[in-house]
Amino acid sequence: MSEATVNDDLMTGEEATAGDPVVEVNDRDYVNSLARGLEVIKVFTRHTPKMTLSEVAQATGMTRATVRRFLLTLVREGYVETNGKYFNLRPKILELGFSALSSMDIWDVAQPIMNDLSEKLQESCFAAVLDHDSVIYVARATSNRRMNVGINIGSRVPAHTVSTGRVLLAALPDELLHQYLEEMTLTKFTPNTTTSKVQLRDQIDEVRLKGWSIVDQELEVGLRSLSVPVRDGQGKIVAALNVCCPSMRITLEDMRTRVLAETLEASNRITRALQI
Template structure:
């Protein structure tokens, strides 16, 4: 067991466990490319010594999270229990999932729930007009916050000064020809979203996709997530998105607010 450094007052200065951090980092490497990987590939991608990566992989294999044929390593379905634990324990998902399903049925498009994680958004739930999903963003999918409607809806909780500071450290890389990367324009656009109470992003994150999002507020008015409806540009115009989808999202966000603690 690692020893904890202590301050003069006797309190632990850090509870950091390096081996756990390395193990989690190594698990994330598998999501960077399809298929099984060699030990050398995993060590290189996780920036770990080969011997360290091997020990971690063998530990994960014993726990049932990794399988190997002696040369290649791959994740097992056991890894999904980590994500399902979050989904089962998340109040947001529990409260919003039936709401997303209703919104999706009425819109006849996929509705999604996302949270802010640093400079990115993570999609944690979605509903579809039917229970067999054939498209849309997968649960766990990440995108930059600055160029997505869910991201801008959540970023609207910050003041203009706070936004400027956040954008200084954000990798403002264009994902499509329409992506806005100028920090001054972004601050102005997010400020407009704040005033409007919603965000609409047109082909900035994906070339043929537009979406509209509402911030999700808990009982004390703090923004904790965002819900959105997205569509291919050939199916829904910007005006129709505002006319048809915005009222659905507004009603959905208002209905869950008293339930979120």
């Protein structure tokens, strides 16, 4: 649907008014329109993934004309889509989260905890965030072993092939997850790689129930990994904490017990530190 069509549909029987509520701002640097635009974005949740113009206006306390301008701007920028009646967020909205995450001091907090985890397990540890159909590694800690997993900060890998991707996809609202799965191309890298979207969805649902993921040699033969969510001080999942190791060194049973327990404790330590 073109922007012009959306405009025509929404303008029917409605004109912009000059009576929009004005928020009194004491700080001259406060950008009121930006704050109100963010309020429009935040009304879309797991429970309300699709909303009409009137519903967004009611939820934000703004006029329909004001909300309409914000929504059409978001549609034009690719962060929201509409069928002419209902609006919903598009996966591109996650770019905002990634930009914010890359500038936060969360990794200053997480790095020493990841170092401890790597030393305790004597394996490589990583943290990753979701970016479109890939994960990007944003932090790492290596062990004293001569051989460590060669993933560098900034490396990008397909989300469907790794445990970090499963954890981060599981954290998405159903609507966004559905869009992701529709748009993803499941390339086969090893005989173990999941290439069925139905099977991948089942695996993601399992991660949602368990709260962690193990992926065995789906990106590269000889490597298996375990990931758990990393939550911020408000409990929101912002990244995945990962332990990656050679399959000949760590058994699946060991990963489900010792490695999982240590990794969950490290993730909880990060969250507790962010609450201080």
